[in-house]
Amino acid sequence: MTVTAVLKDADALTMTLDAEFEASPERVWQLWADPRQLERWWGPPTYPATVTSHDLRPGGRVEYHMTGPEGDQSRGYWEIVDADAPYRLIFRDGFANADGTANSDMPLNEARVTIAEIREGQTRMTIQSIFPDAAAMEQLIAMGMEEGLKQAVGQIDAILASDVRA
Amino acid sequence: MQIAPPDFDLVFGALSDATRRDIVRRAVDAEEGVAELASHYPMSFAAVQKHVAILERAGLVTKARSGRRKIVRTNPEGLRVVRRLLDRYEQLWLGRIDRMTTLVAEPPNTKETNR
Numbered sequence: 001m002t003v004t005a006v007l008k009d010a011d012a013l014t015m016t017l018d019a020e021f022e023a024s025p026e027r028v029w030q031l032w033a034d035p036r037q038l039e040r041w042w043g044p045p046t047y048p049a050t051v052t053s054h055d056l057r058p059g060g061r062v063e064y065h066m067t068g069p070e071g072d073q074s075r076g077y078w079e080i081v082d083a084d085a086p087y088r089l090i091f092r093d094g095f096a097n098a099d100g101t102a103n104s105d106m107p108l109n110e111a112r113v114t115i116a117e118i119r120e121g122q123t124r125m126t127i128q129s130i131f132p133d134a135a136a137m138e139q140l141i142a143m144g145m146e147e148g149l150k151q152a153v154g155q156i157d158a159i160l161a162s163d164v165r166a
Numbered sequence: 167m168q169i170a171p172p173d174f175d176l177v178f179g180a181l182s183d184a185t186r187r188d189i190v191r192r193a194v195d196a197e198e199g200v201a202e203l204a205s206h207y208p209m210s211f212a213a214v215q216k217h218v219a220i221l222e223r224a225g226l227v228t229k230a231r232s233g234r235r236k237i238v239r240t241n242p243e244g245l246r247v248v249r250r251l252l253d254r255y256e257q258l259w260l261g262r263i264d265r266m267t268t269l270v271a272e273p274p275n276t277k278e279t280n281r
């Protein structure tokens with residue numbers, strides 16, 4: 001496992017994940033910058049991603065859909081806020097409707113990717129998810145993002161445990 | 167990105183509220199109706215009724231008749247579904263990092279042939 005840390009800060013509305021790779025920053029950057037490589041890791045094996053549009057320049061857009069085992073598709077997009085190859089990528093990740101338009105019911109969360117060389121051939125990638133506000137964080141958390149998630153999991157586990165006792 | 171069935175939003179929307187999580191916890195005992203549940207919260211009966219309806223729609227609680235009362239009961243199966251979805255989501259980024267690791271370990275895709 002290359003993930004070295006997952007840090008959740010409910011006050012700062014962030015979740016930060018650190019990972020280390022035996023590769024150069026340029027190589028790690030390719031994972032994001034090459035749509036064919038991005039397709040190979042963004043979606044889980046059961047929901048592979050297809051990137052249909054890919055422009056990592058500031059103001060650019062990445063569009064993708066993921067195809068499930070039943071042929072069902074879900075669409076998403078990134079709005080590129082900033083990009084500085086191979087060290088920095090900032091984008092807002094959103095859900096899209098079937099016709100590709102942004103689904104404004106769902107909050108965007110901002111991801112800041114920082115790539116830095118630790119030593120020759122070893123690179124640390126930090127992904128920080130930033131939520132626009134507490135309400136959006138709550139909604140995304142409710143949908144599965146960390147902190148409140150843990151809280152919900154703890155509560156659910158407690159409930160399930162007491163249910164067994166009952 | 168979405169990795170869950172359509173009712174995912176419904177279920178997590180229902181659980182995103184502290185009062186509703188508390189109702190789910192209390193309803194494990196299946197002893198109280200909406201009126202009794204409402205007595206625990208500084209809000210109107212109607213407001214609590216609305217919370218219960220949201221939980222019911224998400225499959226997290228059921229209402230069962232007991233004499234003249236309707237008892238609110240937590241649906242453990244609904245919670246198990248939630249648990250599985252949460253586990254899956256938590257694995258999402260870890261899975262991505264794993265796949266990234268595999269990718270960077272691949273030999274560079276050079277078209278170099280034997281010289």
